[in-house]
Amino acid sequence: MSAASRMRLRGLVRKEFCQILRDPSSIAIAFLLPVILLLIFGYGISLDTEHVPVAIVVDQPDGDTAGLTARFLGSSYFSPVFVRDIGQAEESLMGRRVNAIIHLQPDFSRRLQRPDGAPIQVIVNGTDANTARLVMGYVQGVWQNWLSRRAAESGGVLAAPLQLDQRVWFNSELRSRNFLVPGLIAIIMTLIGGLLTALVMAREWERGTMEALLVTPVTMGEVLVGKILPYFLLGLGGMALSVAMGLWLFGVPLLGSAWLLFAVSSLFLLAALGMGLLISIATKNQFVAGTVAIVTTFLPAFLLSGFIFDIGSMPVVVQAITRVLPARYFVAALQTIFLAGNVWSVVLPNAAALAAFAVIFLGASRQKLRKRLD
Amino acid sequence: MSPDPAAEVVLELRGVSKRFPSGPRVAEALRGVTLEVQRGRVTGLIGPDGAGKTTLMRLAVGLLAPDEGRVMVLGHDATRESQTVQSSVGYMPQRFGLYEDLTVQENLDLYSDLQGVPGADRKARYAELMRMTGLARFTARLAGRLSGGMKQKLGLACTLVRPPRLLLLDEPTVGVDPVSRRELWQIVYRLVREEKMTVLLSTAYLDEAERCDEIALLHGGEILGRGRPADFRDPLRGRSFAVSAPGVGKRALQKALSALPGVLDAVIQADSVRVVTREGAGPEGLAAGWPGAVIEPVPPRLEDAFVTLLSSRERHRAPARAQGQGSHPARGPARTGPVIEVRDVNRRFGDFYAVRHASFEVASGEVFGLLGPNGAGKSTTFRMLCGLLPASEGTLRVAGLDLRHAASAARARIGYMSQKFSLYGNLSVSDNLRFFSSAYDLAGARQRERIGWALEQFELSEFAEAAAHDLSLGHKQRLAMACSLMHEPEILFLDEPTSGVDPLARREFWSRINALAETGVTILVTTHFMEEAEYCDRLAIMADGEVLALGEPSDIKRAQGAPGHPAPTMEEAFISLIEGRAKGGQSS
Numbered sequence: 001m002s003a004a005s006r007m008r009l010r011g012l013v014r015k016e017f018c019q020i021l022r023d024p025s026s027i028a029i030a031f032l033l034p035v036i037l038l039l040i041f042g043y044g045i046s047l048d049t050e051h052v053p054v055a056i057v058v059d060q061p062d063g064d065t066a067g068l069t070a071r072f073l074g075s076s077y078f079s080p081v082f083v084r085d086i087g088q089a090e091e092s093l094m095g096r097r098v099n100a101i102i103h104l105q106p107d108f109s110r111r112l113q114r115p116d117g118a119p120i121q122v123i124v125n126g127t128d129a130n131t132a133r134l135v136m137g138y139v140q141g142v143w144q145n146w147l148s149r150r151a152a153e154s155g156g157v158l159a160a161p162l163q164l165d166q167r168v169w170f171n172s173e174l175r176s177r178n179f180l181v182p183g184l185i186a187i188i189m190t191l192i193g194g195l196l197t198a199l200v201m202a203r204e205w206e207r208g209t210m211e212a213l214l215v216t217p218v219t220m221g222e223v224l225v226g227k228i229l230p231y232f233l234l235g236l237g238g239m240a241l242s243v244a245m246g247l248w249l250f251g252v253p254l255l256g257s258a259w260l261l262f263a264v265s266s267l268f269l270l271a272a273l274g275m276g277l278l279i280s281i282a283t284k285n286q287f288v289a290g291t292v293a294i295v296t297t298f299l300p301a302f303l304l305s306g307f308i309f310d311i312g313s314m315p316v317v318v319q320a321i322t323r324v325l326p327a328r329y330f331v332a333a334l335q336t337i338f339l340a341g342n343v344w345s346v347v348l349p350n351a352a353a354l355a356a357f358a359v360i361f362l363g364a365s366r367q368k369l370r371k372r373l374d
Numbered sequence: 375m376s377p378d379p380a381a382e383v384v385l386e387l388r389g390v391s392k393r394f395p396s397g398p399r400v401a402e403a404l405r406g407v408t409l410e411v412q413r414g415r416v417t418g419l420i421g422p423d424g425a426g427k428t429t430l431m432r433l434a435v436g437l438l439a440p441d442e443g444r445v446m447v448l449g450h451d452a453t454r455e456s457q458t459v460q461s462s463v464g465y466m467p468q469r470f471g472l473y474e475d476l477t478v479q480e481n482l483d484l485y486s487d488l489q490g491v492p493g494a495d496r497k498a499r500y501a502e503l504m505r506m507t508g509l510a511r512f513t514a515r516l517a518g519r520l521s522g523g524m525k526q527k528l529g530l531a532c533t534l535v536r537p538p539r540l541l542l543l544d545e546p547t548v549g550v551d552p553v554s555r556r557e558l559w560q561i562v563y564r565l566v567r568e569e570k571m572t573v574l575l576s577t578a579y580l581d582e583a584e585r586c587d588e589i590a591l592l593h594g595g596e597i598l599g600r601g602r603p604a605d606f607r608d609p610l611r612g613r614s615f616a617v618s619a620p621g622v623g624k625r626a627l628q629k630a631l632s633a634l635p636g637v638l639d640a641v642i643q644a645d646s647v648r649v650v651t652r653e654g655a656g657p658e659g660l661a662a663g664w665p666g667a668v669i670e671p672v673p674p675r676l677e678d679a680f681v682t683l684l685s686s687r688e689r690h691r692a693p694a695r696a697q698g699q700g701s702h703p704a705r706g707p708a709r710t711g712p713v714i715e716v717r718d719v720n721r722r723f724g725d726f727y728a729v730r731h732a733s734f735e736v737a738s739g740e741v742f743g744l745l746g747p748n749g750a751g752k753s754t755t756f757r758m759l760c761g762l763l764p765a766s767e768g769t770l771r772v773a774g775l776d777l778r779h780a781a782s783a784a785r786a787r788i789g790y791m792s793q794k795f796s797l798y799g800n801l802s803v804s805d806n807l808r809f810f811s812s813a814y815d816l817a818g819a820r821q822r823e824r825i826g827w828a829l830e831q832f833e834l835s836e837f838a839e840a841a842a843h844d845l846s847l848g849h850k851q852r853l854a855m856a857c858s859l860m861h862e863p864e865i866l867f868l869d870e871p872t873s874g875v876d877p878l879a880r881r882e883f884w885s886r887i888n889a890l891a892e893t894g895v896t897i898l899v900t901t902h903f904m905e906e907a908e909y910c911d912r913l914a915i916m917a918d919g920e921v922l923a924l925g926e927p928s929d930i931k932r933a934q935g936a937p938g939h940p941a942p943t944m945e946e947a948f949i950s951l952i953e954g955r956a957k958g959g960q961s962s
Contacts, residue, residue, distance in 0.1 A: 004490040011487025212471020216488040
């Protein structure tokens with residue numbers, strides 16, 4: 001690199017930083033948005049079902065029913081309310097004050113003594129099928145638990161043909177936050193790399209500054225590096241902020257190594273920057289560039305990356321589409337690095353895919369960015 | 375008109391053509407252009423919008439490649455050796471290429487880095503440039519906060535951080551006040567003199583062309599003529615006259631004169647009518663019919679030459695056509711008293727005064743001009759008069775209605791034509807007319823009648839089904855004016871209606887304005903063409919939100935006359951007014 005080239009690059013990078021620092025929207029996208037998104041997803045939205053309001057109806061209270069309802073009271077999954085009769089419970093369910101009714105009928109204790117056991121009636125609001133299924137599972141769990149505990153206390157063995165002993169790996173607490181936060185990092189970096197870069201480059205075309213740049217001795221490679229370098233650093237800043245918040249505010253574990261996280265993020269950031277640049281070079285207009293960037297980078301990263309919705313359960317066609325999304329590979333690698341550690345068999349293929357995207361998009365940008373206006 | 379063969383050619387175009395795809399068709403921006411720019415001269419590239427000026431500039435710096443022909447700059451092919459060419463030319467694009475969120479100093483530093491100016495040389499060069507442009511006090515200011523004239527000078531300074539051998543300036547004076555324009559020209563000539571620079575400058579202003587050493591007239595992608603300004607003017611010697619007739623209205627006189635067979639061009643200039651006669655026709659016929667008419671020979675202007683050249687090419691487009699018979703139905707008895715009344719109006723945006731203590735009145739049937747550079751407050755005044763923006767203080771009355779209480783009633787009686795023409799580009803001409811007439815509550819037979827009137831009067835019938843964006847600029851202007859007249863308004867507001875159109879289209883446009891004024895329509899027009907100010911009955915000169923002068927054009931000019939210079943041009947009067955105000959501001 002010649003001295004003149006270094007001087008030009010220094011000028012471009014310095015200019016870009018001045019612009020970033022003076023433009024509140026860049027700062028907002030890079031630093032404020034990550035904080036807001038993390039707070040929303042970290043505190044507000046949770047895919048776990050906890051403290052489900054349930055109405056418990058006990059028609060004939062005695063020792064057995066008290067033991068069982070105590071289990072519900074003690075579980076963090078439920079926040080039970082006791083109601084007098086089934087009619088009142090149904091009213092609460094209709095009024096959406098509770099999600100389920102647990103009904104212990106008058107002959108509960110008597111039938112419990114019989115070999116075929118006692119039934120409990122569970123009525124669940126099925127509007128939200130996902131929550132309904134979870135609630136049914138939880139009730140089942142509490143019921144089984146109570147039965148076996150009761151059997152052990154009375155010295156007998158529960159007459160069950162098979163005991164299921166579950167163990168969850170990688171996110172042993174099954175906290176959805178733990179896999180949402182790594183996914184969010186991908187979203188935030190997509191915004192900085194794709195959207196912000198597309199906008200600032202299109203702005204140069206729109207305001208006529210690109211025309212003035214093109215007639216200086218600057219090379220197109222320098223123009224590209226001059227854009228990539230500042231936004232790469234900005235993207236890493238946004239990522240560092242998100243990781244710090246994830247680790248220390250939300251207690252997400254980082255089982256893999258920090259340097260691997262940095263390396264994979266860098267690859268993804270390059271791919272996102274390449275996409276952003278390519279969009280702005282093709283559109284040369286902030287409004288179009290912004291719209292295209294949101295539709296082709298941000299929305300797919302949100303919906304199709306596996307960040308929230310499991311790719312495996314998508315229709316085959318949609319699954320095929322996710323294969324051309326860099327975010328998909330990044331989310332997979334991130335979730336592995338955070339929750340499972342440096343699992344090379346997962347990280348390496350994903351990293352290779354990201355590297356390929358980076359080369360393709362940056363190469364195409366370089367190819368399309370000409371020192372010509374026609 | 376042939377260039378001096380001994381002079382060294384710095385920029386040479388040989389048979390250059392350039393086409394751009396434009397929808398399904400191809401637009402020919404340049405057609406077989408041949409041009410030489412010689413060392414140490416200021417060459418002006420003169421032409422209206424769409425003539426191909428910017429395309430030519432971009433070809434010269436290698437931003438575009440020609441479809442045919444070749445472009446050589448300092449002995450290098452601008453297309454194949456663009457990097458070499460770009461390292462020895464300076465180019466200021468139309469919007470100056472400044473980063474508005476960087477300070478003056480940061481812009482200079484950036485362009486020094488890009489141009490490879492060694493650190494050791496910078497201090498002296500910056501000092502020189504700041505002295506030249508007068509920006510030294512503003513180095514810490516953001517470029518976006520500079521006035522138009524200061525931006526233009528900063529743009530120029532940025533292209534000069536490394537002294538180029540060839541300097542290309544694309545419409546550097548658009549929207550800039552006359553004082554800044556004059557300063558730019560002083561800088562350009564100093565560069566030529568002291569730094570041996572060669573300059574190619576494009577402009578749509580013909581008065582600026584007079585200041586060039588050489589000019590090339592560009593029209594519709596072709597060079598109409600090349601040479602020194604005098605080469606264009608001299609053949610018209612003895613054919614330019616100022617005609618005045620006591621007791622005859624200047625508009626009536628202009629209309630009658632332009633209908634004479636021996637007259638090629640007739641335009642109003644202050645109190646008289648400026649006439650260019652056809653080749654061979656003398657001044658004898660001009661006085662016919664007006665006893666006591668005074669005919670004085672005047673030195674020809676470049677504009678006369680341009681109009682002559684254009685009308686000989688486009689015989690079907692007769693200049694200054696007489697318009698008006700029934701063009702606008704005669705209205706009732708003229709209103710007595712002022713039609714537009716602006717009294718002590720302020721308009722503030724935060725703590726910034728866009729208009730300050732403005733007061734003027736416009737009488738019925740008057741053509742009233744608002745003259746001033748960008749940012750003078752013309753558009754703000756216009757928006758207030760159209761009831762689109764309330765005044766912060768003061769009284770605004772239009773057609774006898776107070777805009778504070780009856781803005782929408784007033785709006786029904788005014789027509790408005792905006793700078794950008796506000797047409798629906800993908801609708802046809804007749805659809806545009808239909809839409810705008812229905813927006814003013816016209817329907818049924820009345821609407822059909824008005825659309826028919828507009829198509830006929832504005833000679834748009836043959837384009838009735840063409841999409842508006844496919845029209846030429848002059849035709850777009852006609853359509854925009856027709857749209858603003860569909861509801862037969864009493865008052866017509868025209869916001870810079872002629873910027874960028876060629877002199878013939880401008881003349882035609884003004885003949886329509888004059889015809890309307892004769893039917894009693896009151897016309898308020900903004901412009902930054904100094905010669906158009908002369909066409910107005912009265913005008914207000916605005917700068918920085920204040921009305922600096924108000925009156926008839928000849929009175930305004932006379933008031934600014936100096937003992938040694940009793941008859942200044944409108945531009946000189948303008949500059950003297952602005953400078954007088956600056957001095958007054960310092961002393962008070």
